[in-house]
Amino acid sequence: MRTSRSVVIGVDSSTQSTKAVAVDTGTGELLAVGRAPHTVTGTGGARESDPEEWWTALVTAVRAAVRDAGVPPGSVTGIAVAGQQHGLVALGADGRPLRPALLWNDTRSAPQAAALAASLGGPESWLERTGSVPVASMTAAKWQWLREHEPAHAAATTGVRLPHDYLTERLTGHAVTDPGDASGTCWYGSGSGSADGTAGADGSTGGANRAPGDAYDPTILNLLGLDHTLLPTVAPTGAARVGTLTAAAAEALGLLRTVAVAAGTGDNMAAAVGLGLGGAGLLDHPVVSLGTSGTVFAATRTRPDRPGLAGFAGTDGTYLPLGCTLNCTLAVDRFAALLGLDREDAAPGGEVGVVVLPYLDGERTPDLPHAAGLVTGLRHTTDPRAILGAAYEGAAFTVLRALDELLAACGLDPTESAVRDRPLRLIGGGARGRTWTDTVRRLSGRPLVVPAAEELVALGAAALAAGAVTGEDPVALATAWGTGAGEVLPPLARDTETWDRISGVLTAASPGLLR
Numbered sequence: 001m002r003t004s005r006s007v008v009i010g011v012d013s014s015t016q017s018t019k020a021v022a023v024d025t026g027t028g029e030l031l032a033v034g035r036a037p038h039t040v041t042g043t044g045g046a047r048e049s050d051p052e053e054w055w056t057a058l059v060t061a062v063r064a065a066v067r068d069a070g071v072p073p074g075s076v077t078g079i080a081v082a083g084q085q086h087g088l089v090a091l092g093a094d095g096r097p098l099r100p101a102l103l104w105n106d107t108r109s110a111p112q113a114a115a116l117a118a119s120l121g122g123p124e125s126w127l128e129r130t131g132s133v134p135v136a137s138m139t140a141a142k143w144q145w146l147r148e149h150e151p152a153h154a155a156a157t158t159g160v161r162l163p164h165d166y167l168t169e170r171l172t173g174h175a176v177t178d179p180g181d182a183s184g185t186c187w188y189g190s191g192s193g194s195a196d197g198t199a200g201a202d203g204s205t206g207g208a209n210r211a212p213g214d215a216y217d218p219t220i221l222n223l224l225g226l227d228h229t230l231l232p233t234v235a236p237t238g239a240a241r242v243g244t245l246t247a248a249a250a251e252a253l254g255l256l257r258t259v260a261v262a263a264g265t266g267d268n269m270a271a272a273v274g275l276g277l278g279g280a281g282l283l284d285h286p287v288v289s290l291g292t293s294g295t296v297f298a299a300t301r302t303r304p305d306r307p308g309l310a311g312f313a314g315t316d317g318t319y320l321p322l323g324c325t326l327n328c329t330l331a332v333d334r335f336a337a338l339l340g341l342d343r344e345d346a347a348p349g350g351e352v353g354v355v356v357l358p359y360l361d362g363e364r365t366p367d368l369p370h371a372a373g374l375v376t377g378l379r380h381t382t383d384p385r386a387i388l389g390a391a392y393e394g395a396a397f398t399v400l401r402a403l404d405e406l407l408a409a410c411g412l413d414p415t416e417s418a419v420r421d422r423p424l425r426l427i428g429g430g431a432r433g434r435t436w437t438d439t440v441r442r443l444s445g446r447p448l449v450v451p452a453a454e455e456l457v458a459l460g461a462a463a464l465a466a467g468a469v470t471g472e473d474p475v476a477l478a479t480a481w482g483t484g485a486g487e488v489l490p491p492l493a494r495d496t497e498t499w500d501r502i503s504g505v506l507t508a509a510s511p512g513l514l515r
Contacts, residue, residue: 005024005025005026005071005075006024006025006026006075006077006469007022007023007024007025007031007066007069007071007075007076007077008022008023008025008076008077008078008079008080008462008465008466008469009021009022009023009062009065009066009076009078009079009080009462009465010023010079010080010082010270010455010457010458010459010460010461010462010463010464010465011058011061011062011079011080011081011082011167011264011458011461012082012083012267012270012455012457012458012461013054013057013058013081013082013083013084013163013164013167014038014083014084014267014291014292014457015038015040015049015084015103015104015105015292016037016038016040016292017035017036017037017038017057018035018036018038018054018057018058018060018061019033019034019035019061019455019457019458020033020034020035020058020061020062020064020065020458021033021034021065021455021458021459021461021462022034022065022066022068022069022071022076023459023462023466023481025077025078025466025469025470027481028477028478028480028481028482028483030453030455030459031065031068031069031070031071032064032065032066032067032068032069032070033065033068033455033458034060034061034062034063034064034065034066034067034068035061035064036056036057036058036060036061036064037057038053038054038057039053040103041100042106044108045106045107045108045110045136045361045362045369046106046108047102047103047104047105047106047107047361048100048101048102048103048106049087049100049101049103050097050100050101051089051097051100051101051163051166052096052097054083054163054166054167055166055167055170058081058167058170059252059253062079062253062255063253063254066253066254066255073254073255073256074256076255076256076259077258077259077260077469078259078260078261078262078465078466078468078469079171079245079255079259079260079261079262079465080238080239080261080262080263080264080265080461080462080464080465080468081164081167081168081171081264081461082164082264082265082266082267082269082270082271082457082458082460082461082464083162083163083164083165083166083167083181083264083266083267084103084104084163084164084266084267085104085162085163085181085184085266085267085268086103086104086137086138086139086142086162086184086185087101087102087103087104087139087142087162087163088101088102088139088142088143088146088160088162089101089160089161089162089163089165089166090146090153090154090157090159090160091157091158091159091160091161091166092156092157092158093156093158095158095159095169097166098153098156098157099150099153101163101166102142102145102146104137104293105137105292105293105326105361106136106142107136107137107326107361107362107369107370108136108145108149109136109141109142109144109145110135110136110141110362110369110370112134112136112141112142112144112145112148113134113135113136113138113140113141113144113369114134115144116134116140116141116144116186116223117133117134117135119223120219120220120223123307124305126186127305127306127307127311128305129189129217129219129220130183130186130187130188130189130217130220130311131183131303131305131310131311131312131313131319131321132183132184132186132309132310132311132312133307133308134186135364135367135369136362136364136369137324137326137364138184138185138186139160139162139184139185139186139187140185140186140187140220140224141186143160143224143226144224147224147225154225157230158230159175159230159231159232160226160230160231161175161177161232162177162181162182162184162185162266164177164181164264164265164266165177165181165232167264168242168261168263168264169232170249171243171245171246171249171261172242172243172244172245172246172249172261173243173246174233174242174243175231175232175233176232176233176234176235176242176243176263177231177232177233177234177235177263178234178235178237178238178240178263178264178265178269178315179215179234179235179236179237179238179313179314179315179317180238180265180266180268180269180312180313180314180315180320181238181264181265181266181269181315182215182234182313183310183311183312183313184266184310184312186220187216187217187220187221187224187226187231188215188216188217188234188313189215189216189217215234216228216231216234235263237263237315237316237317237467237474238262238263238264238265238269238270238273238315238316238464238474239262239263239315239316239463239464239465239467239468239473239474240262240263240468241260241261241262241468241469242261242262242263242468243261244257244258244259244260244261245257245258245259245261260465260468260469261465261468262461262464262465262467262468263464263468264461264464265315265460265461265464266312266315267457268289268295268297268312268320268322269312269314269315269320269460270315270456270457270458270460270461270464271287271289271427271456271457271460272287272297272299272314272315272320272460273315273316273460273461273463273464273474273475273478274453274456274457274458274459274460274463274478274483274484275287275425275427275451275456275460275478275483275484276475276478276479276483276484277298277299277314277320277475277484278299278314278316278317278318278474278475279299279301279314279316279317279318279473279475280316280473280475280476280479281299281475281476281478281479282299283298283299283300283301283318284298284299284300284410284412285298285299285422285423285425286298286403286406286407286422286424286425287424287425287426287427288399288400288403288424288425288426288427288428288440289427289428290328290329290399290426290427290428290429290430290431290436290440291328291329291428291429291430292328292329292330293324293325293326293327293328293364294324294325294327294328294395294398294399294402295322295323295324295325295399296322296323296324296399296400296402296403296406297312297320297321297322297323297406298320298321298406298407298410299314299318299319299320300318300319300320300321300410301318301319302319302410302411303319303321304321304406304409304410304411305409306321306405306408306409308323308365308366308367308402308405309321309322309323309402309405309406309409310322310323310324315464315474316473316474316475321406321409321410322406323365323399323402323403323405323406324364324365324402325363325364325365325395325398325399325402326359326361326362326363326364327358327359327360327361327363327395327398328395328399328428328430329395329428329429329430329433329436331358331359331360331361331373331391331395332358332388332391332392332395334358334360335356335358335387335388335391336388336391339384339385339387339388340384341384341385341388343388343433343435344433344434344435345385345388346385346388346389346391346392346435347383347385347386347388347389348386348389348393348442348498352377352379352381352382352383352386353377353501354375354376354377354378354382354386354387354389354390355374355375355376355377355390355393355394355501355502355505356373356374356375356376356387356390356391356393356394357371357373357374357394357398357502357505357506357509357514358373358391358394358395359371359372359373359374359514360372360373363398363514365398365401365402365405366398366506366510368510368514371514372514374505374509374513374514375387375390376505377390389435389439392435392436392439393439393443393498393502394502396436396439396440396443397443397498397499397502397503399440400440400443400444401503403424403444407419420445420446421446421447421491422446423446423447423448423449423488424440424444424446424447424448424449425448425449425450425451425484426440426448426449426450427450427451427456431450431451432454437450437489441489441491441492442492442493442494442495442498443494443495443498443499444491444494445491445492445493445494445495446491447488447489447490447491448488448489448491449484449486449487449488449489450486450487450489451483451484451485451486452485452486452487453483453484453485453486456483456484459478459481459483460474460478460483463475463477463478463481463483
């Protein structure tokens with residue numbers, strides 16, 4: 001066993017699984033990865049998971065990472081969790097979940113989101129207060145759904161947590177979150193008060209001059225019937241040291257109680273850290289993440305207030321405006337299964353005029369929570385591979401359309417060569433697929449950077465853990481580790497014909513077929 005190195009653990013608790021990486025604190029060398037699956041249940045718009053299973057998966061993945069790294073438990077000095085955003089975990093008097101967690105892609109809360117968005121003066125007021133307009137994925141809408149549909153559970157709730165908050169509390173015994181993940185709730189003011197978005201020690205945005213508790217908007221909490229004492233304290237950053245392992249957590253993980261625990265953050269914020277995006281790294285560099293959902297984001301110094309975008313806080317004091325689509329790799333894989341094809345068997349759908357809008361779970365961007373998938377342009381001679389190719393194109397178009405909206409909201413013209421020539425960082429499971437990469441290149445016309453590291457969320461969490469141990473900036477650490485480096489792919493000529501065809505179908509279908 002290696003005995004002379006300091007090792008940190010970064011945990012990515014995603015929708016489908018937990019990944020834990022063991023990383024050399026000094027060099028950033030990835031020593032090992034542990035994995036464990038999650039179960040997602042629900043039909044129709046319901047999507048739920050048991051938070052206790054997340055904890056069991058975390059324990060399994062961390063133990064596997066430490067074992068496979070070949071390091072003694074005493075060499076592990078820090079740990080941080082990055083989790084899927086927005087999920088609602090309602091805790092009972094015993095500190096354990098009252099019911100399965102409502103996940104980010106549970107769309108049953110769409111009516112509650114619409115009602116919230118129309119309140120408090122409408123969407124513009126929400127944008128000013130929180131940076132985001134409530135949609136079905138946001139935690140505030142899920143809490144309202146719980147109040148309306150399961151009032152007994154809402155009344156019995158003694159704590160409200162996000163997925164990563166719940167796991168950090170299991171590690172430390174402390175109820176704590178960070179500005180990044182908290183900004184996805186729609187009850188946290190991610191901050192028009194401070195240009196850099198920093199948080200004071202009391203968890204407030206805007207620094208020490210803000211009053212304690214200002215991080216949570218009291219008007220919104222009153223609207224939601226949510227007492228602020230049910231919510232976790234907001235740490236200054238995701239790299240803030242918030243405690244050490246409890247005796248129970250140390251025993252479960254097989255680690256020492258002295259292991260430092262960072263506040264952690266949401267998965268998108270951790271991915272940004274892993275890519276070296278933030279105040280100590282790259283600003284205004286766009287990222288597309290292809291996973292169960294498709295996300296686009298960039299680290300900025302200003303928070304754009306634009307409907308359809310989430311004005312998130314970064315975990316390092318910057319902002320992380322983000323656009324999200326619900327239907328990405330999982331939706332395309334479903335089309336492949338329906339057609340009896342392998343996911344790489346696709347042919348470009350645009351060649352024969354087929355258009356697919358693969359909105360199988362409703363859609364968040366554009367805001368079509370009740371939408372279903374749409375296929376048009378079929379002929380007797382249509383090749384099933386072309387239908388699959390069109391599913392890729394429809395999903396990629398939807399993500400790239402959100403990217404153009406994000407860039408414009410940040411004051412950047414996506415049609416200007418200086419903006420369009422800036423490399424697009426492509427991450428997530430889809431970035432490993434040839435068809436996904438080719439489709440994004442063809443529809444975007446941009447050069448791509450495909451980072452070599454596959455577990456950027458977990459690596460970003462490891463950088464937060466290292467920050468808690470060393471006091472160094474996690475973005476600077478990730479940049480020094482080189483976790484965001486990768487292959488550069490030159491641009492292809494942009495396929496405007498296919499883009500315009502898909503755009504036309506979306507415009508024509510939205511008033512009726514997709515609502």
